[in-house]
Amino acid sequence: MSPGFAGNAPAVAALDWGTTRLRAWLIDGGGKVLAERRGDDGLITAREKGFATVLEGHLAAMGAPETLPVIICGMAGSRQGWIEAPYVGVPAPIGAILRGAARIEGERRDIRIVPGLAQRLADAPDVMRGEETQLAGAGLPAKGRHLACMPGTHSKWVAVEDGAVVGFGTWPTGELFSVLAAHSILKHSLGEHPAPVTADNPFFRQWCERALGEGGDVTSKLFAIRAAGLLQDLKSQDAAACLSGLLIGGEIASAKRRYGAGDAPVVLIASGALASLYRAALDLAGLAFRTVDADEAVRAGLIEAARENGMIGAAK
Amino acid sequence: MSPGFAGNAPAVAALDWGTTRLRAWLIDGGGKVLAERRGDDGLITAREKGFATVLEGHLAAMGAPETLPVIICGMAGSRQGWIEAPYVGVPAPIGAILRGAARIEGERRDIRIVPGLAQRLADAPDVMRGEETQLAGAGLPAKGRHLACMPGTHSKWVAVEDGAVVGFGTWPTGELFSVLAAHSILKHSLGEHPAPVTADNPFFRQWCERALGEGGDVTSKLFAIRAAGLLQDLKSQDAAACLSGLLIGGEIASAKRRYGAGDAPVVLIASGALASLYRAALDLAGLAFRTVDADEAVRAGLIEAARENGMIGAAK
Numbered sequence: 001m002s003p004g005f006a007g008n009a010p011a012v013a014a015l016d017w018g019t020t021r022l023r024a025w026l027i028d029g030g031g032k033v034l035a036e037r038r039g040d041d042g043l044i045t046a047r048e049k050g051f052a053t054v055l056e057g058h059l060a061a062m063g064a065p066e067t068l069p070v071i072i073c074g075m076a077g078s079r080q081g082w083i084e085a086p087y088v089g090v091p092a093p094i095g096a097i098l099r100g101a102a103r104i105e106g107e108r109r110d111i112r113i114v115p116g117l118a119q120r121l122a123d124a125p126d127v128m129r130g131e132e133t134q135l136a137g138a139g140l141p142a143k144g145r146h147l148a149c150m151p152g153t154h155s156k157w158v159a160v161e162d163g164a165v166v167g168f169g170t171w172p173t174g175e176l177f178s179v180l181a182a183h184s185i186l187k188h189s190l191g192e193h194p195a196p197v198t199a200d201n202p203f204f205r206q207w208c209e210r211a212l213g214e215g216g217d218v219t220s221k222l223f224a225i226r227a228a229g230l231l232q233d234l235k236s237q238d239a240a241a242c243l244s245g246l247l248i249g250g251e252i253a254s255a256k257r258r259y260g261a262g263d264a265p266v267v268l269i270a271s272g273a274l275a276s277l278y279r280a281a282l283d284l285a286g287l288a289f290r291t292v293d294a295d296e297a298v299r300a301g302l303i304e305a306a307r308e309n310g311m312i313g314a315a316k
Numbered sequence: 317m318s319p320g321f322a323g324n325a326p327a328v329a330a331l332d333w334g335t336t337r338l339r340a341w342l343i344d345g346g347g348k349v350l351a352e353r354r355g356d357d358g359l360i361t362a363r364e365k366g367f368a369t370v371l372e373g374h375l376a377a378m379g380a381p382e383t384l385p386v387i388i389c390g391m392a393g394s395r396q397g398w399i400e401a402p403y404v405g406v407p408a409p410i411g412a413i414l415r416g417a418a419r420i421e422g423e424r425r426d427i428r429i430v431p432g433l434a435q436r437l438a439d440a441p442d443v444m445r446g447e448e449t450q451l452a453g454a455g456l457p458a459k460g461r462h463l464a465c466m467p468g469t470h471s472k473w474v475a476v477e478d479g480a481v482v483g484f485g486t487w488p489t490g491e492l493f494s495v496l497a498a499h500s501i502l503k504h505s506l507g508e509h510p511a512p513v514t515a516d517n518p519f520f521r522q523w524c525e526r527a528l529g530e531g532g533d534v535t536s537k538l539f540a541i542r543a544a545g546l547l548q549d550l551k552s553q554d555a556a557a558c559l560s561g562l563l564i565g566g567e568i569a570s571a572k573r574r575y576g577a578g579d580a581p582v583v584l585i586a587s588g589a590l591a592s593l594y595r596a597a598l599d600l601a602g603l604a605f606r607t608v609d610a611d612e613a614v615r616a617g618l619i620e621a622a623r624e625n626g627m628i629g630a631a632k
Binding site (some may be wrong): 040079087118119120122123124125126127154169170171172173175176179180182183184185210215216217218219220221222223224226227228230231232246250251253254255257258 | 395403434435436438439440441442443468485486487488489491492495496498499500501526530531532533534535536537538539540542543544546547548563566567569570571574575
């Protein structure tokens with residue numbers, strides 16, 4: 001037992017290991033968080049430094065015992081990651097997804113990576129890694145049809161029925177914003193360092209409503225942001241709000257068209273500023289929703305994954 | 317009279333001067349083409365070298381007399397260009413647009429730039445420069461409602477009624493292709509040097525049909541190209557065809573939704589490989605169309621602009 005944990009020994013380390021960032025926690029046998037670390041050594045950095053080196057650095061900094069088992073979710077399990085954890089095909093019960101964690105061979109510790117999800121539809125192939133764990137930790141009801149929205153670089157919308165993922169889709173909203181702001185003609189409209197967009201910006205709301213009215217057609221309105229700069233004296237900080245509103249509104253309109261509004265409120269799994277923007281946009285779309293904090297959801301999902309893989313005891 | 321032109325003296329030089337390229341012609345008093353030049357010294361290069369220097373270089377190379385007047389269309393008349401030729405607001409008769417060419421002061425020659433078009437709608441601001449001249453040269457009937465499609469970096473769709481532009485829109489299809497291929501996650505799918513897409517590629521046709529079925533919603537399908545690489549072994553040359561089909565199909569679906577199919581065939585103003593792709597996509601969309609060569613249209617439009625501004629005689 002490590003003396004640093006006031007009597008509670010860590011039973012497992014849990015990592016959300018994405019493309020550019022990671023978060024790590026030490027968890028005791030009852031699922032309680034004992035320590036937390038954040039780093040910007042995501043997959044891109046870890047490919048250079050070595051995944052084991054990065055992992056051991058964070059574990060040592062938290063005072064983790066040398067044989068503490070580790071559960072990981074996210075892009076560390078992708079083809080470009082540490083090992084490729086196989087995809088679980090949908091439809092799949094959420095618990096069953098977590099249960100299939102892939103073990104990394106040849107390491108002193110028991111290190112496992114949660115599988116990603118694959119939708120092997122001929123006309124709508126899709127994949128996710130990390131969001132399945134967030135979803136598992138979001139506390140969705142075991143019965144009924146539910147729709148989850150997980151905004152981000154590649155926003156995911158997931159349809160869940162009676163505790164099983166039945167379908168999902170990806171809208172690359174965050175990536176489109178960054179790529180268009182930096183590399184398209186809109187860089188002249190947004191300027192070099194676009195100000196953070198806030199949900200109370202009237203341009204965010206206006207362009208979000210425009211996109212909602214177009215059923216997900218975003219491309220017909222992109223150039224209008226540039227034209228509004230030339231003809232209507234649109235300022236750069238407002239141009240960023242236009243682009244954000246247009247893309248988020250387009251995502252919501254498109255997802256609503258694909259999955260329907262549903263009976264239960266949309267479960268918005270998000271944190272911080274992004275959560276505020278999506279809450280405002282879902283309101284404008286007339287969609288009922290409730291918010292689950294994304295940071296807490298992924299941590300809860302990792303603890304659940306540790307349980308499902310027998311690394312800690314069952315929940316009390 | 318210059319000895320190089322077999323008896324016909326040039327009456328005007330005409331330039332289509334875009335962002336990255338220019339084309340120049342010497343035209344006689346009857347509207348006949350006497351010489352042609354192409355260069356990659358568009359607006360970007362000309363801003364460094366000087367517009368007058370670039371212009372005189374091309375004119376000298378064609379043996380143009382020192383006082384030959386010049387008519388220009390395109391981005392050379394934008395705020396970042398030589399001078400900003402004012403926009404003509406729509407609705408506007410096509411002839412009236414050409415007539416308002418702005419004269420560049422302080423030059424030995426009579427140099428004029430055709431105005432761009434502005435659509436000053438609060439919720440759909442838009443601008444064009446250069447396409448108005450192409451449109452003028454496309455030989456649209458003087459009566460009836462017609463829809464023109466001018467594909468490119470920023471594709472324009474223009475609604476014309478009884479010879480007047482009544483509305484238009486921009487779809488940044490070519491730019492989205494370049495930017496997503498180079499800077500988004502799709503660069504892993506398309507590879508470093510995507511092969512040219514051809515209209516007979518079954519992936520082009522398939523993804524074009526998918527986009528047509530979604531009414532212009534493109535963003536919900538972008539990530540599926542990446543997923544198809546992971547799950548369906550999609551090859552890089554075919555990934556480029558998917559992206560091209562998706563974007564072009566999305567543009568056509570969106571424009572069709574905005575402007576309707578119309579009674580008369582769509583006038584596709586395009587050249588080369590791009591014309592082939594749009595012909596295939598318009599067929600898949602079930603839209604009747606006829607093609608006008610874009611190179612010939614802009615030249616004819618510039619000759620028309622020279623006439624409308626009294627630089628050469630009226631058409632016989």
